[in-house]
Amino acid sequence: MGPPKAFGHHPDGPAREQVGQSPIVLHSPKDRLHRSTLCGETFSRPAQIEGAIGHQAKLQRIPTHQVCHASTIRPKEAHGMSAQRLRWIAFWLTALAALGLVLTGCGTTPAAVTVPRIVIKATDYAFDAPAQVNAGLISVRLENDGQELHQAQLARLQDGKTMDDLQAAFAQGEQAAIALLEFVGGPSVLDPGKSQEVVLDLKAGNYVILCFVPSADGVPHLAKGMVRPLQVVAASGQAGAQAPQAVRSVVLKDFGFEMPAEVKAGQQTWEIKNAGPQLHEIVIFQLAPGKTMADVGAFLQSPAGPPPFEAIGGMQALSVGKSAWLVLDLQPGNYVVLCNVPDSASGKAHAELGMIMPFTAK
Ligand SMILES: [Cu+2]
Numbered sequence: 001m002g003p004p005k006a007f008g009h010h011p012d013g014p015a016r017e018q019v020g021q022s023p024i025v026l027h028s029p030k031d032r033l034h035r036s037t038l039c040g041e042t043f044s045r046p047a048q049i050e051g052a053i054g055h056q057a058k059l060q061r062i063p064t065h066q067v068c069h070a071s072t073i074r075p076k077e078a079h080g081m082s083a084q085r086l087r088w089i090a091f092w093l094t095a096l097a098a099l100g101l102v103l104t105g106c107g108t109t110p111a112a113v114t115v116p117r118i119v120i121k122a123t124d125y126a127f128d129a130p131a132q133v134n135a136g137l138i139s140v141r142l143e144n145d146g147q148e149l150h151q152a153q154l155a156r157l158q159d160g161k162t163m164d165d166l167q168a169a170f171a172q173g174e175q176a177a178i179a180l181l182e183f184v185g186g187p188s189v190l191d192p193g194k195s196q197e198v199v200l201d202l203k204a205g206n207y208v209i210l211c212f213v214p215s216a217d218g219v220p221h222l223a224k225g226m227v228r229p230l231q232v233v234a235a236s237g238q239a240g241a242q243a244p245q246a247v248r249s250v251v252l253k254d255f256g257f258e259m260p261a262e263v264k265a266g267q268q269t270w271e272i273k274n275a276g277p278q279l280h281e282i283v284i285f286q287l288a289p290g291k292t293m294a295d296v297g298a299f300l301q302s303p304a305g306p307p308p309f310e311a312i313g314g315m316q317a318l319s320v321g322k323s324a325w326l327v328l329d330l331q332p333g334n335y336v337v338l339c340n341v342p343d344s345a346s347g348k349a350h351a352e353l354g355m356i357m358p359f360t361a362k
Contacts, residue, residue, distance in 0.1 A: 196313030276320030
């Protein structure tokens with residue numbers, strides 16, 4: 001852990017956006033002094049270890065300091081924590097400080113809480129997935145073990161609605177079913193053998209995992225069995241995991257993508273936000289050598305021969321105002337992003353209305 005990371009609230013550090021949102025504020029930029037608004041104590045970089053250990057010692061005796069430290073973990077939940085839990089946090093903070101891992105007292109995020117992971121396996125035509133997960137941040141990885149393209153759309157049923165209601169709505173048409181659901185993302189369309197990871201923030205409720213991809217006969221996979229319920233339950237006493245660090249935010253809107261035309265190749269996380277007003281998704285195709293966006297458009301209009309791209313994933317549909325994180329490992333090359341969600345007025349895919357753009361990874 002390098003100094004800027006350890007000193008998370010440093011104005012030049014990677015967590016600089018958090019300044020002002022935590023109990024630690026910049027006290028004196030000239031002297032690089034930081035101050036806790038809860039306990040009044042100041043911290044300077046050369047005195048990090050001493051300051052931290054001294055502070056941790058106080059933490060053992062003064063309840064307000066326990067609250068102060070706990071607030072750096074999850075401000076909204078800290079004050080509702082049980083005394084036992086606060087003692088447990090205090091114990092670990094002290095232990096970590098003694099090891100030199102906690103360098104800055106209140107200013108440091110303690111050992112990161114790992115985001116829980118689940119794997120969804122898709123076959124022709126079923127999902128293998130857990131039946132229940134805890135609410136909060138969760139990493140969802142889709143592995144396509146089938147012969148066809150698959151996706152895993154996660155959507156929350158409106159309160160009071162059941163799977164039977166959803167089934168009845170699907171019988172009336174896709175728009176009727178969409179009206180019963182809040183779309184929260186999920187791994188997007190994948191070629192056979194590929195996988196995609198996304199990180200979602202799920203609130204408690206009854207969810208479904210869906211695949212809208214049609215087979216050659218035109219029937220969507222969800223009508224062939226690719227509908228699976230998922231229960232998200234409120235987690236009690238679970239420390240909050242940190243949201244992934246994203247290198248960029250990609251905004252989806254009617255009808256386009258706000259993102260650069262050129263990005264760096266390699267491993268990276270994008271935060272995907274839907275600014276609306278319609279439902280949107282981001283599907284990523286990696287172009288075959290020599291192929292262009294025009295070839296993709298022509299193939300989508302009338303598929304013939306091998307596709308001019310590989311479907312490498314993306315983020316499934318998000319309701320307006322929702323965001324989620326897309327974990328990518330981009331090979332250098334040319335790509336196209338597009339949205340296949342149907343327009344609520346014309347029924348045309350958003351890609352046909354302009355929601356398609358090329359980008360290059362270098
Ligand atoms: Cu769209």
